[in-house]
Amino acid sequence: MTDFNPKDTEYLAKLQDYYADWKNIPSYAKLCDVFGIASKSWVKAILTRLNAAGFIERTPDGAWIPSRQFFARPLAESSVQAGMPVSVTETQGEYFIIDEMLIDTPSKTTLIPVKGDSMIEAGIHDGDVAVVEKRMSANIGDIVVAIVDNEFTLKTLDKERGHFILRPANQAYPVIRPHGTLEIFGVLIGLIRKYRK
Numbered sequence: 001m002t003d004f005n006p007k008d009t010e011y012l013a014k015l016q017d018y019y020a021d022w023k024n025i026p027s028y029a030k031l032c033d034v035f036g037i038a039s040k041s042w043v044k045a046i047l048t049r050l051n052a053a054g055f056i057e058r059t060p061d062g063a064w065i066p067s068r069q070f071f072a073r074p075l076a077e078s079s080v081q082a083g084m085p086v087s088v089t090e091t092q093g094e095y096f097i098i099d100e101m102l103i104d105t106p107s108k109t110t111l112i113p114v115k116g117d118s119m120i121e122a123g124i125h126d127g128d129v130a131v132v133e134k135r136m137s138a139n140i141g142d143i144v145v146a147i148v149d150n151e152f153t154l155k156t157l158d159k160e161r162g163h164f165i166l167r168p169a170n171q172a173y174p175v176i177r178p179h180g181t182l183e184i185f186g187v188l189i190g191l192i193r194k195y196r197k
Contacts, residue, residue: 011035011046012055016070025056025064072097102190108134110186112145112154119143119154122169124191130154131190136183143188149180154188 018034028040035043047064050056054069072095103109114128138144144157146166155166155176166176
């Protein structure tokens with residue numbers, strides 16, 4: 001197996017950034033520019049090592065494409081404290097793929113943009129993206145996407161006097177007590193939020 005040298009981590013990062021912008025792995029000539037090297041044979045050697053390490057692979061027609069591992073991100077060994085500061089372990093932990101953390105069943109999972117602030121006290125903000133597993137049933141206490149009187153809403157499923165209700169997580173909004181049907185579309189299993197400068 002070809003050795004993966006420390007400089008390859010830098011080349012991999014440059015390739016990942018390029019792919020994020022252009023959604024492809026370019027020609028050897030272009031990769032000379034991306035990697036900041038002059039030799040196509042060096043590019044070939046780098047790609048061979050990235051392939052041996054499991055980050056890229058070849059299609060039957062010989063094109064380079066990213067593997068699943070290409071999209072893995074480093075997970076620090078130390079957790080970050082939201083309270084008092086603690087000493088930091090600078091070592092990097094394992095790599096993992098975000099999809100694997102958030103999604104159990106890809107065929108049943110959909111991403112839904114959140115609009116409004118009715119779930120703000122549950123930490124769900126306007127502009128977040130809800131990761132929802134499509135199911136027809138849910139448990140009391142689950143945050144669900146429900147169809148109530150032909151409208152979608154994201155609320156906590158609850159029961160009151162034998163009837164299902166939907167509770168907001170913001171006191172400015174009323175509890176929803178459906179007059180007609182309440183259909184569960186799916187259950188919230190994760191949340192994506194991008195912070196911008």
